[in-house]
Amino acid sequence: MLLDQHGRQLTYLRLAVTDRCNLRCRYCMPAGGIDFAPRSELLTYDEIFHLADVLAELGITKVRLTGGEPLARRDLPVLVQGLAERFPTLAMTTNGVLLPQYLDELAAAGLTTYNLSLDTLRPDRFFRITRRDEYAATRRALELLLERGCNVKINVVVMRGQNDDELLDFVALTQEHALDVRFIEAMPFNDDDGNHDVFVSYPEMLDRIRLAHPELVQCSEQGSSAVIFRVPGARGRVGIIPAYSRSLCGSCNRLRLTPKGTMLNCLYSTKGLELLPLLRAGIGQYELAELIQAYVYGKYATGHETERREQQGNIFASMTSIGG
Numbered sequence: 596m597l598l599d600q601h602g603r604q605l606t607y608l609r610l611a612v613t614d615r616c617n618l619r620c621r622y623c624m625p626a627g628g629i630d631f632a633p634r635s636e637l638l639t640y641d642e643i644f645h646l647a648d649v650l651a652e653l654g655i656t657k658v659r660l661t662g663g664e665p666l667a668r669r670d671l672p673v674l675v676q677g678l679a680e681r682f683p684t685l686a687m688t689t690n691g692v693l694l695p696q697y698l699d700e701l702a703a704a705g706l707t708t709y710n711l712s713l714d715t716l717r718p719d720r721f722f723r724i725t726r727r728d729e730y731a732a733t734r735r736a737l738e739l740l741l742e743r744g745c746n747v748k749i750n751v752v753v754m755r756g757q758n759d760d761e762l763l764d765f766v767a768l769t770q771e772h773a774l775d776v777r778f779i780e781a782m783p784f785n786d787d788d789g790n791h792d793v794f795v796s797y798p799e800m801l802d803r804i805r806l807a808h809p810e811l812v813q814c815s816e817q818g819s820s821a822v823i824f825r826v827p828g829a830r831g832r833v834g835i836i837p838a839y840s841r842s843l844c845g846s847c848n849r850l851r852l853t854p855k856g857t858m859l860n861c862l863y864s865t866k867g868l869e870l871l872p873l874l875r876a877g878i879g880q881y882e883l884a885e886l887i888q889a890y891v892y893g894k895y896a897t898g899h900e901t902e903r904r905e906q907q908g909n910i911f912a913s914m915t916s917i918g919g
C-alpha cells in the first residue's frame with residue numbers, strides 16, 4: 596500500500612509519457628517550445644511496464660496518461676494496452692488534435708475515458724491561445740467521443756480577457772450533452788510570465804456562474820480534484836479545479852511520473868525520486884517498491900507546503916514536462 600505521513604492512501608498515478616506537443620498553449624509553453632528531453636532519456640515502454648507491475652501491487656488502481664501531448668508519443672496504443680491489463684481504470688488527457696486518427700486503436704486497446712483540453716468554443720480564439728490552427732481537429736475529436744458514448748470531460752483553463760466571457764457557453768454545453776466541463780485556475784507553469792495577469796480565481800468563477808444559474812447544485816465526489824456542480828436538468832456537470840488556490844489538497848490521492856522517470860508527490864514538487872537510473876541499473880521489484888513507499892511517505896500536506904519547502908522562485912517549469 597502507498598501511504599503518506601498524513602494517512603492518505605495514494606491510488607492514482609498521472610503518467611506523463613512525453614514532454615513534446617503539437618500545440619503551444621500560452622499558459623503552458625513559450626512560443627519556441629522548451630528544451631525537450633532527448634528520446635534516450637524517456638522511460639521506455641518496458642521500463643514503464645516494470646514500474647507499473649510494482650505500482651499495481653502497491654495499490655494504484657487508476658492511471659491517467661498525459662504529457663506533453665500523449666498522442667505525440669510513438670505507438671501509444673501499445674502502452675495503453677499494457678496498462679489496461681494492469682489497472683482497472685485508465686484515462687487520458689489530450690488536446691485531441693490526433694485523436695480522430697487513433698480513436699479506434701485506442702478503443703481496441705481499452706481506453707474509453709478522456710479529458711479533452713478545449714479552452715474556447717471560438718475558432719479565432721483557439722489560434723490565439725494555442726498558437727496553432729487546429730480548432731477543427733479538436734472539435735471533431737469531441738464529436739467522435741460523444742458519438743461513441745465515451746466518458747468525456749472538457750478541461751478549460753480560464754484566463755481573464757481571453758476566454759473568461761465563455762464560462763456560460765461551456766455551462767450550456769453540459770446542459771446539451773452528457774459531458775463534464777472543468778474550469779481550471781491558471782497556474783504559474785509556462786516557463787515564461789507565470790500567468791499572473793490572466794488569473795481568475797475559483798470563487799470568482801463560481802460567482803459568475805451562480806449569477807446566471809442561481810439554482811446550481813453542488814454534487815462533489817470524494818477525492819476529486821474539482822468541486823462539482825450541476826445545473827438542474829442538465830445532462831452533464833460543471834467542475835471547478837482550484838489548481839492554484841489548492842483548497843482540495845487534503846484529500847489528494849495522486850502520484851506523478853514525469854517522462855524522464857521522476858516520481859513526484861505533488862504538482863508543485865521539484866525534488867522527486869529519480870527512477871530512470873534505477874530501472875536502467877536493473878533494480879528488482881521488491882527494492883523498487885520499498886524506495887517508492889519511503890518516498891511517498893514524505894508527501895507534504897498541501898501544495899502550498901510543497902512549494903514552500905521545495906521551490907526557489909515563483910516561475911515554474913512548463914506543465915508539459917510535469918503532465919498537469
Ligand code: SAM
Binds near residue numbers: 665688712782785918
Ligand atoms: N497535452 C494534453 C492536453 O493539453 O490535454 C495533456 C497535457 S496538459 C499539460 C494537461 C492539462 O494541464 C491540460 O488540461 C492543460 O490545459 C492543463 N494546463 C497546462 N498548463 C496549465 C497551467 N499553467 N495552468 C493550469 N492548467 C494548465
Ligand code: SF4
Binds near residue numbers: 617618914915
Ligand atoms: Fe500542449 Fe497540452 Fe501544454 Fe497545450 S496544455 S501546450 S496541448 S501540453
